[in-house]
Amino acid sequence: MxxxxxxxxxxxxxxxxxxxxxxxxxxxxxxxxxxxxxxxxxxxxxxxxxxxxxxxxxxxxxxxxxxxxxxxxxxxxxxxxxxxxxxxxxxxxxxxxxxxxxxxxxxxxxxxxxxxxxxxxxxxxxxxxxxxxxxxxxxxxxxxxxxxxxxxxxxxxxxxxxxxxxxxxxxxxxxxxxxxxxxxxxxxxxxxxxxxxxxxxxxxxxxxxxxxxxxxxxxxxxxxxxxxxxxxxxxxxxxxxxxxxxxxxxxxxELKHKSEPKPKWIDWLDRKQEQGSSVLYVAFGSQAEISEAQLHEIAVGLEKSMVNFLWVMKKKEEELGNGFEERVRERGLIVREWVDQREILGHESVKGFLSHCGWNSAVESLCAEVPILAWPMMAEQHLNARMVVEEIKVGMRVETCDGSVRGFVKWEGLEKMVRELMEGEKGKMVRKKVVEVGQAAKRAxxxxxxxxxxxxxxxxxxxxxxxxxx
Structure with a gap:
């Protein structure tokens, strides 16, 4: 044969x-x-x-x-x-x-x-x-x-x-x-x-x-x-x-183009695309357990960054409170449902992924030619983050407040790296590199x-x- x-x-x-x-x-x-x-x-x-x-x-x-x-x-x-x-x-x-x-x-x-x-x-x-x-x-x-x-x-x-x-x-x-x-x-x-x-x-x-x-x-x-x-x-x-x-x-x-009605998050991404706006996709997988204090810092960092973002959260995570969702609703959407992640990463408006670096998510991001802001949480994700950032150079890493790879991330550090990924020079470099890697993946x-x-x-x-x- x-x-x-x-x-x-x-x-x-x-x-x-x-x-x-x-x-x-x-x-x-x-x-x-x-x-x-x-x-x-x-x-x-x-x-x-x-x-x-x-x-x-x-x-x-x-x-x-x-x-x-x-x-x-x-x-x-x-x-x-x-x-x-x-x-x-x-x-x-x-x-x-x-x-x-x-x-x-x-x-x-x-x-x-x-x-x-x-x-x-x-x-x-x-x-x-x-x-x-x-x-x-x-x-x-x-x-x-x-x-x-x-x-x-x-x-x-x-x-x-x-x-x-x-x-x-x-x-x-x-x-x-x-x-x-x-x-x-x-x-x-x-x-x-x-x-x-x-x-x-x-x-x-x-x-x-x-x-x-x-x-x-x-x-x-x-x-x-x-x-x-x-x-x-x-x-x-x-x-x-x-x-x-x-x-x-x-x-x-192959990515399916969903029949109508589209999920509300795809409608929202379509609107951002019509406005010529770039979106940061935020998701940490279904397993990671994130403290209330850390969720609060993520919310503040995303709000202060002024970037558009689509944040997929687990149902059981705390409500973010303090009117956060109302304040950011023009440029931020929170989703607490199961989503087709490839459909989101494949959307023209999505230009960055704040990710836990589970290997599936990393691979889907590479194939969609979307650069990664790595925030590993558990299992072998810290090693995946090193691979993404240091070895294949298709991403950057969040800054922890004490420099430890398992340290707490404060909003100031998150805001800085989100802006760098979406708007900075380093962001442009990793975006160029992820296109090369994504093309190589398709050829393989x-x-x-x-x-x-x-x-x-x-x-x-x-x-x-x-x-x-x-």
Missing amino acids: DSVHLNSESSNIHAVLFPFMSKGHTIPILHLARLLLHRHISVTVLTTPANLPFISTSLSDTASSVLSLPFPENIPDIPSGIESTDKLPSMSLFVPFANATKLMQPHFEQTLNSLPNITFLVSDGFLGWTLDSATKLGLPRLVYYGMNNYAGSISRDAVNNQLISKPISDDEPFTLTSFPWIKLTRNDFGPPFSDPEPKGPYFEFVVEAAISTSKSYGLLVNSFYDLEPKFVDYWNSHSQPKAWCIGPLCLAQ MEEGGSSWKELNELINELHGIRPLAH
């Missing part, structure tokens, strides 16, 4: 995709489903009852099958009916939630046994237990984490060379052994990884997931080779399993591009190791 030029050979391939129960982990896997379907590969997506409607709607224009597995009941501390991390009352419940998925294993295996001729399984890195099931059934497992190679490679270098434990303070820079131009701080990792002797349930969960990943067939990365060649090469010469860059996955789905995904070839090569390889009959 040459570069999966489809039909007779590839139509014998059946992929089962099992995303983690979190929108940020699920959406890229649904984009992957489209890439596979385009190659005439049969696709079955597994999920849970509460997540089924979102996935079924997302794939309603495709030939994929979507099946649900019962989600465990009566999990201590997890309210009944919650089947997705973005619905958790607090991210402190992440580990019990993720560990509870292990109880799905019997149903998972029963479903795999009932499906015809599976060629390979793609499951989320947080569902490490699926390796055991795949091994029992003789299926190659591919792992998806939603991280880039930069974060994985520099973390590996820092851990293996025991660099994290050396600095005296959490904010003292240290130089990476394999990447001497990169300086990090312990605060770029955060607890428990920044602790001298990491321990605890979250650390144990991550170690378990990493071991399961290392024994899997391959690692799917939502990135493209030209974006981070040094880090792809480092990973593939120092780590297992092989990383396959098959992204940016969001480009698998086009027929003959690096990500297009990489996915075909992987499928050919998997097709050659037909699974054991079961």
